[in-house]
Structure formats: structure tokens, C-alpha cells
Amino acid sequence: MTGVWVSIVKCILKVKVAGTNLVSLSKGEVGNGMDIRFWLDPWACNDTLKERIPTLAALNTRNCRFGSLLCGMCDQHEESIGHLLLECEVAMEIWQKIGDWCKEQPLFFFSTTDLFKAHNVEGLGIKEKSVLKGIVFITCWCIWKARNDLRFANITINVDRIFNDIRSIGFLWYRNRGKHRSIMWNDWCGFNLR
Ligand SMILES: [Zn+2]
Known part of the structure; x- marks a missing residue:
């Protein structure tokens, strides 16, 4: 570690x-x-x-019912954790942006377990793999937060805003907690890690 x-x-x-x-x-x-x-x-x-994770589908299995089980981000499918983080069109757009940013192949996941293997890909250095792993966690958190902002504060989903949040939080994490003080925003946005 x-x-x-x-x-x-x-x-x-x-x-x-x-x-x-x-x-x-x-x-x-x-x-x-x-x-x-x-x-x-x-x-x-x-x-x-x-x-x-209290998605509508998970709450429903615990007899907590709040009407429709449809995902509020797409209004098309039941809101399970798999749908929310992987299959929802909003999530898929975000993962595509993450893949482009990190110079990765497009990121597709078949199960939530795959999220934790996303960084183990050919062509990335040890540092890049480690950072991508952190970005995956941040992305899950930001999608969940956007879902809650929509559900509880009626804040419209905006993929670009969520993606910018992921990059900003990731930058602060890498620069301050990871002690890479010399990293500049432009380098971070190009996934040029030093
Ligand atoms: Zn959805």
C-alpha cells in the first residue's frame, strides 16, 4: 500500500x-x-x-417504497446500483469521457466488480494505473452525488458538469493527498502525470 x-x-x-x-x-x-x-x-x-447503497431497487427489497423504481437520470430502467453506475446512459457517457481523458480504451463494464479491474489495462504505467483506480472511485461517488442532487434538490443532470467535478476532485486528491504538488491543471486535464 x-x-x-x-x-x-x-x-x-x-x-x-x-x-x-x-x-x-x-x-x-x-x-x-x-x-x-x-x-x-x-x-x-x-x-x-x-x-x-440505497438505490430505489435496494430499498424496495427492504420494503421501503417510494413510488416508481425508475432511474431518475434516464426514466427508462429500474434504479439498481448496476444500472446507476454502469448501464444508465448518463453513466455510460461519463465513462466514455473518463476513458478518453485517461487515454484508455472506451470503458465498458459488465458488472460492478469490473469497476475494480478497470485500471489493470495494457499500456498504462504503474502510476497511471493507480491514479485511474482512484478516478474510478471518484466517478462512482460523483454519479451517486448527481443522482442525489437530482432526487433531493431537483438539480438537473449535466454530464459535462459531472465530468468536470470528477476532474476537479481528482486534481485536488492527486495534488494534495498524493503529494504531487508540481502537477498543473493543464497536465492533469491531459492525464500527463509526473
Ligand atoms: Zn438510468
Whole structure:
């Protein structure tokens, strides 16, 4: 584990909840026999993180019903986590932009598990792969945030704005948390990492 992940882990180790260390509240179930898969193995509650994201479809299975289950971003398909992050036309446009930006082949995913393999591609250096991995996480977060902004604040979906948010948050993360102070915005926008 290197770079920003070391910083993140250091911060988590210091966090306390009601006087109890946060880490002691989490648990690890070794799902694949090697390590804990952030998305697919339970590590904080009894459910996996994938199951806990409160999409309309996930809430419906818990008997929480709020009318239509259609995705608000496209109004065409049921809002599951797979649809929201991978299959929705909004998400697909964003992933295309991410692929273009990171000089990657167009990014297509068949399952949420594929999100965590997106950075393992031919032609990218170790640093670029590591950064692309972080960008994938940021992209998931920004799509989820845009979904919530639409649902709860009626803020219209705008793919270019979401993409710009991803680049801006990624720049701050890489420059400050990753301690790459010399990176300039233009280099970042060209995915020219130094
Ligand atoms: Zn949709």
C-alpha cells in the first residue's frame, strides 16, 4: 500500500466513535481467500457495501417504497446500483469521457466488480494505473452525488458538469493527498502525470 492509501489508512486509524476506535468496529471476512474486497465482502456491517447503497431497487427489497423504481437520470430502467453506475446512459457517457481523458480504451463494464479491474489495462504505467483506480472511485461517488442532487434538490443532470467535478476532485486528491504538488491543471486535464 502506497501514497494516498497510506494517508487514508492513517486517518481512519485515528477516528473514534463514541470513544471507541472505528477500526475495532469493523470486521473482515476474507471473501476470496486472499484479502477483503471493499465492494463485495462485509467489512463494516452484516451486508456488503454493494447491498447497502440505497438505490430505489435496494430499498424496495427492504420494503421501503417510494413510488416508481425508475432511474431518475434516464426514466427508462429500474434504479439498481448496476444500472446507476454502469448501464444508465448518463453513466455510460461519463465513462466514455473518463476513458478518453485517461487515454484508455472506451470503458465498458459488465458488472460492478469490473469497476475494480478497470485500471489493470495494457499500456498504462504503474502510476497511471493507480491514479485511474482512484478516478474510478471518484466517478462512482460523483454519479451517486448527481443522482442525489437530482432526487433531493431537483438539480438537473449535466454530464459535462459531472465530468468536470470528477476532474476537479481528482486534481485536488492527486495534488494534495498524493503529494504531487508540481502537477498543473493543464497536465492533469491531459492525464500527463509526473
Ligand atoms: Zn438510468
